[in-house]
Amino acid sequence: MKPEDIRVCILRIEGTNCEDEMYEAFRMVGTNPEKVHLKQFTNEISAGMRRDIEDYDILIFPGGFSAGDYIRAGAIFAAEVKSAIGPQIKKFVESEKPVLGICNGFQILVELGLLPATDEIMSSCPRAALYKNDSLRFECRPTFVRNDNNGKCIFTSEIPKKKILMIPSAHAEGKLLGIDSKFIEKSEENDQIVFRYVKPDGKSATYPWNPNGSPSNIAGICNCIGNVLGMMPHPERVLTRFTHPDWTRGYNSEDGDGLAIFTSVIKSLI
Numbered sequence: 001m002k003p004e005d006i007r008v009c010i011l012r013i014e015g016t017n018c019e020d021e022m023y024e025a026f027r028m029v030g031t032n033p034e035k036v037h038l039k040q041f042t043n044e045i046s047a048g049m050r051r052d053i054e055d056y057d058i059l060i061f062p063g064g065f066s067a068g069d070y071i072r073a074g075a076i077f078a079a080e081v082k083s084a085i086g087p088q089i090k091k092f093v094e095s096e097k098p099v100l101g102i103c104n105g106f107q108i109l110v111e112l113g114l115l116p117a118t119d120e121i122m123s124s125c126p127r128a129a130l131y132k133n134d135s136l137r138f139e140c141r142p143t144f145v146r147n148d149n150n151g152k153c154i155f156t157s158e159i160p161k162k163k164i165l166m167i168p169s170a171h172a173e174g175k176l177l178g179i180d181s182k183f184i185e186k187s188e189e190n191d192q193i194v195f196r197y198v199k200p201d202g203k204s205a206t207y208p209w210n211p212n213g214s215p216s217n218i219a220g221i222c223n224c225i226g227n228v229l230g231m232m233p234h235p236e237r238v239l240t241r242f243t244h245p246d247w248t249r250g251y252n253s254e255d256g257d258g259l260a261i262f263t264s265v266i267k268s269l270i
Helices: 018-026 074-095 104-112 183-189 259-270
Strands: 007-011 031-036 058-061 099-102 127-134 139-141 144-147 164-166 169-171 173-178 191-198 219-223 229-230
Touching: 007 018, 018 058, 018 259, 031 144, 058 074, 074 104, 099 104, 104 127, 104 229, 169 173, 173 183, 173 229, 183 191, 183 219, 191 229
Parallel strands: 007 031, 007 058, 058 099, 099 229
Antiparallel strands: 127 173, 139 169, 144 164, 144 191, 191 219, 219 229
């Protein structure tokens, strides 16, 4: 499969607001992205505009404030997805096709039961949640994350282990907590912890470098088979160095730190 043959579905409803950046990210790596409204997977729209999720190779849940984040962040979007195409979503993941959720998208994946998914593909109810930041404030700031994955996650295949990336964060509810008291230990055993917040020098993060208080500094996790990734920081906002806060200093190329995540998943499919 060539990059231009890869079909990417960027799923949106009212309130999502990072779909354009996601579209640009996948366009930059040579794929065929499409912004698709959830209604296009249902009979609520004319036949000519309908889509079938099975026709896509990658599924993306972008950031934003879907449905105004009423009830809980991502809860309404997840409920609508389950109602409209729940079985198809599970089949999509079971076929080992990549699924990525960023920020609100991560919250949606958790609400869908696709993460943390330590021992199953899709749980019937959420097994974790993204709680309010310890600061009780919306945190929008540069953050540094370290790739702590040992190779399971297909979204880090082109990122050296322990490499530190500058990926900005912008969220009010990013503290990942699991129902299982041994959630972190199980995630580590399964190689499901992908990114951890660190200080710029690579040392263990404290606030504000960990902007939400997530235990073990977790910034992103994958499922038990490595094809579903959820992360709070926004790699689609640093596709080139020109959107890094220090873009005039210390760069040997025009690539931004976030581009490697998209390059990784594409190379895993070709």
